Amino acid sequence: MARTILFNKPFDVLSQFTDARSPTPRATLSDYIDVPNVYPAGRLDRDSEGLLILTDDGKLQAQISNPRHKMRKVYLAQVEGDPSDDDLAALRSGVTLKDGPTLPAEVARIDSPVLWERTPPVRYRKSVPDAWIRLVIHEGRNRQVRRMTAHIGFPTLRLVRWQIGHWTLDELASGKWRDTTDTP
Numbered sequence: 001m002a003r004t005i006l007f008n009k010p011f012d013v014l015s016q017f018t019d020a021r022s023p024t025p026r027a028t029l030s031d032y033i034d035v036p037n038v039y040p041a042g043r044l045d046r047d048s049e050g051l052l053i054l055t056d057d058g059k060l061q062a063q064i065s066n067p068r069h070k071m072r073k074v075y076l077a078q079v080e081g082d083p084s085d086d087d088l089a090a091l092r093s094g095v096t097l098k099d100g101p102t103l104p105a106e107v108a109r110i111d112s113p114v115l116w117e118r119t120p121p122v123r124y125r126k127s128v129p130d131a132w133i134r135l136v137i138h139e140g141r142n143r144q145v146r147r148m149t150a151h152i153g154f155p156t157l158r159l160v161r162w163q164i165g166h167w168t169l170d171e172l173a174s175g176k177w178r179d180t181t182d183t184p
Contacts, residue, residue, distance in 0.1 A: 003035070107136070
């Protein structure tokens with residue numbers, strides 16, 4: 001039977017088990033997960049947090065990470081500024097980034113979610129408001145959500161991937177993992 005792990009990746013952790021490129025050691029998955037023969041199904045940038053799925057099933061790994069499967073991914077993004085519904089409408093239509101147009105996203109403003117503390121905390125500036133939005137995308141390009149919010153003039157300050165397919169972070173603390181027997 002295949003093994004599938006849901007991991008709540010903390011900020012500043014690489015989505016890989018080793019870091020041979022850096023002269024100074026950086027945190028990796030091996031600092032949190034000591035399970036042989038599982039590998040991340042997709043990536044989550046070092047400066048992003050949230051759900052990362054690891055598995056020993058190559059088919060499942062491809063289904064989650066290959067863009068042609070268009071698996072649903074839900075992100076919570078704290079953005080700099082106060083986007084209006086008109087600002088967010090561009091994301092609902094799809095925006096054109098340097099690597100081409102994005103698919104339309106589902107996007108809505110949300111109240112500040114109840115999340116774990118981030119270390120280091122997001123910078124706070126009295127003179128610049130911030131807001132939280134929930135985005136649902138079906139792609140997984142490099143830094144896509146960050147590039148999309150910057151494109152409409154609202155840079156992302158904090159990004160949390162909350163859901164992939166039907167798997168969520170519900171009740172999974174930052175830096176913790178659990179096995180799941182659910183399949184997509």
